[in-house]
Amino acid sequence: MTTWSDLPPEILNTISRNLDFHEDYINFLSVCTSWKLSSKTTIIRHLPSRYPMLMLAENSNTKEDDETDGKRRRFCLLSNGGIIRTLPLPEAHRQRCVSSHGWLLTTGEPEFYTKLVNPLSNTRTDLPKLYMFDEEVYFNLDEWMYYGFCMRKCLLTSPDPSLPEFRVIIVWGKTIGFCRPGDVAWGRIDGWEGNVFDMTFHRMQKRLYVVAALGKIYECDVANDVSCPLTLSRVTTFPRQEFGCLSVPWAYLVEWGCDNLLMIVREREGFKKTDDGYGWYGPYRTNGFRCFVFGLDDGKWSETVSLGDTAVFIGFNSTFVVCGGGCVKPNCIYFTDDLYEPYRGLPEGGGGDVGIYDMFDGRIETIFGSEELGFRGAPPLWLQTCSVPVIKGVK
Known part of the structure; x- marks a missing residue:
């Protein structure tokens, strides 16, 4: 009787070529020595994870002349106990990065x-x-670290750039821009008041939704409207007094079922700014979240104390929802530090406000030893890897 370790290489290669996810390939390589030796381990670097990955900052200890290591990035996987993947990523070397749909x-x-x-x-x-943002872009290199962080959000209407409805939407400073691959210039989106916190594309409604200061929510048809600039129209304003909220210091927005939006309000404490401007920031941390559902069909607001069997991921990425299970804890909010000023202002940098918030009891725990991972040089961000097309036949 043939044992697992005695399977011929052609059968093992057939099995390995049909593995779609990083975790499956790890398990495949761990069966026995013969399975590991028979496989092209380079394939594993190009497989998406079933779960989101956290992309870390560039290695601040990299020497200037070490070009190879300086153009690689570390990614922490939620699976397998938070293992580290290192990928060549020269396109992101010394670049400002935000993410959406795994891009x-x-x-x-x-x-x-x-x-x-x-x-x-x-x-x-x-x-x-980005020349369209004349009032936001400055070419004084001494100020680059500050103005570079003005690109705070990116949203893709689809993970597939080949689709006709595909749009790239960004928040740069106080400007919202959009484009399609092949466009020669960015278009503008106008019509809101105050700072933009977050935005989401509702796949069922086929509309862009934006949440701004004071919990004001706006919408527009970014996929079909050919006018330029596009204009947002206000849908609702969050009734703060009704829910006992003194303010909306920072909020996130995500599609929540066929007819709803989920707005997540982040509560921080200890965030300070001295009187001499943007130079120094005191210690700060997230101490909780509150979640509110807005019904697009009836226009009503309600507070929810549970995310059910899902988890929400927020930070310098478009906000997204993942079904809980496996290594993703349901009814939790996975958050990273998205205050860009402290990366310039604090001596130790920003990035320390990272963790997992449990909606059930309000506890916050670290992300696989996140305090030791060193996010201080630049903001970490989540990659929604399960939305990335599977790359087969990589050599």
Whole structure:
């Protein structure tokens, strides 16, 4: 009788070629020595995870002349106890990065080119330069670290750039821009008041929704409207007094079923700014979240104390929801530090406000020893890897 370790290489290769996810390949390689030796382990670097990955900052200890290591990035997987993947990612070297649907949107001085980069397949799509944001872009290199962090959000209407409804939407400073691959310039989206906190594309409603200061929510048809600039119209304003909220210091927005939006209010404490401007920030941390549901059909607000069997991921990425189970804890909010000023202002940098918030009891725990991972140089961000197309036949 043939044992598992005696299977011929052609059968093992057939099995390995049909594995779609990183975790399955890890398990495949762990069966026995013969299985590991028979497989092309390079394939594993190009497989998405079933679960989100956390992309870390560039290694601050990298020597200037170590170009190879300086153009690689570390990714922490929620699976397998938070194992580290290291991928070559020269497109993100010394670039500002935000993410959506598993893609990175990158830009950097001095030309402010932008491009979409898939860190798993190494594919890229060039986008228009950011010259449209004349009042936001400065070319003083001494100020680059500050103004570079003005690109705070990126949202893709689909994970597939080849679809006709695909749009790239960004928040740069106080400007919202949008484009499609092949466009020569960014279009503008106007019509809101105050700072923009977050935005989401509701797949069922086929509309863009934006949450701004004071919990004001706006919408527009970004997929079909051909006018430029596009104009947002106000849908609702969060009734703060009704729910005992003195303010809406920071909020996130995500599609919540067919007819609803979920707005997540983040409560921080200890965040300070001295009187001499943006130079120094005191210690700060997240102490809780409150979640509110807005019905697009009836226009009513309600507070929810449970996310059910799902988890929400927030940070320098478009907000997204993942079904709980496996290594993703249901009824939790996975958050990273998305206050960009402290990365410039604090001597030790920003990035320490990272963790997992349990909606059931309000406890916050670290993300696989996150305090030791060193996020201080640049913001970590989540990659929604399960939405990345599976790359087969990689050699």
